[in-house]
Amino acid sequence: MARKPAxxxxxxxxxxxxxxxxxxxxxxxxxxxxxxxxAFESAIGKGLIVLAREAVESGLRLGEVAQIVTECVRxxxxxxxxxxxxxxxxxxxxxxxxxxxxxxxxxxxxxxxxLALASTGGYTAQGEAKAGTLTTTKEAVPAx
Numbered sequence: 001m002a003r004k005p006a007x008x009x010x011x012x013x014x015x016x017x018x019x020x021x022x023x024x025x026x027x028x029x030x031x032x033x034x035x036x037x038x039a040f041e042s043a044i045g046k047g048l049i050v051l052a053r054e055a056v057e058s059g060l061r062l063g064e065v066a067q068i069v070t071e072c073v074r075x076x077x078x079x080x081x082x083x084x085x086x087x088x089x090x091x092x093x094x095x096x097x098x099x100x101x102x103x104x105x106x107x108x109x110x111x112x113x114x115l116a117l118a119s120t121g122g123y124t125a126q127g128e129a130k131a132g133t134l135t136t137t138k139e140a141v142p143a144x
Contacts, residue, residue, distance in 0.1 A: 018076065019114050021069065021107065023096035028069070028085070029076040030110070032118040036075035040068045043090075052119040055112035062104055066094035068111055 012018035012029045019030045037048055044051065044064050051068065054060050060068075070090040077085030097107045 017114070017117055019110060021110050022100065023069075023093070023107070024099040026096070028073045028088075030069060030072035030114050031076035031079055032072055032114055033075040033079070035078075036071040037118060039074075040071040043067050043071070048115065048119050052112070052115035055108060055115050058105070058108055058112075060108060060111070062094055062097065063090070065104065065108055065111055066090045066097060068115070069093050069097070069107070072114070 012020040017032050021028045021030055041047055041051070044067055046054075046064075051060070051064070055065075067090045070088050070093045073088045073093070074086050077083070077088070097104055100107065
């Protein structure tokens, strides 16, 4: 798989829930789109909430982290038209994870952050940030 710095195509956009991940010196952008989430849920056999919880608890296996990263990198590739990134595969991503500074633990932390954000519903199915909303109540707040 050809690697190039993410910013040569388009850098990660935090408003879309994208996060940059450095693997063995190359930058990859994780885009947690609806399509990517469905793909990694199906491949792993666990739902987003379970995966987010396990990631926060450092409980994901290498293959699971690699699959999540792969599907989110592919989603970014589709969004930017980067065919080389669209062809990413989990086996090679797993190797890059292990070869990276911080290895599985560091990558797991990044994935945990992304999954936590994705599971809170702050983004549309395409990975775009939802407009903020303000909820008010008509009940008086009790005095302290």
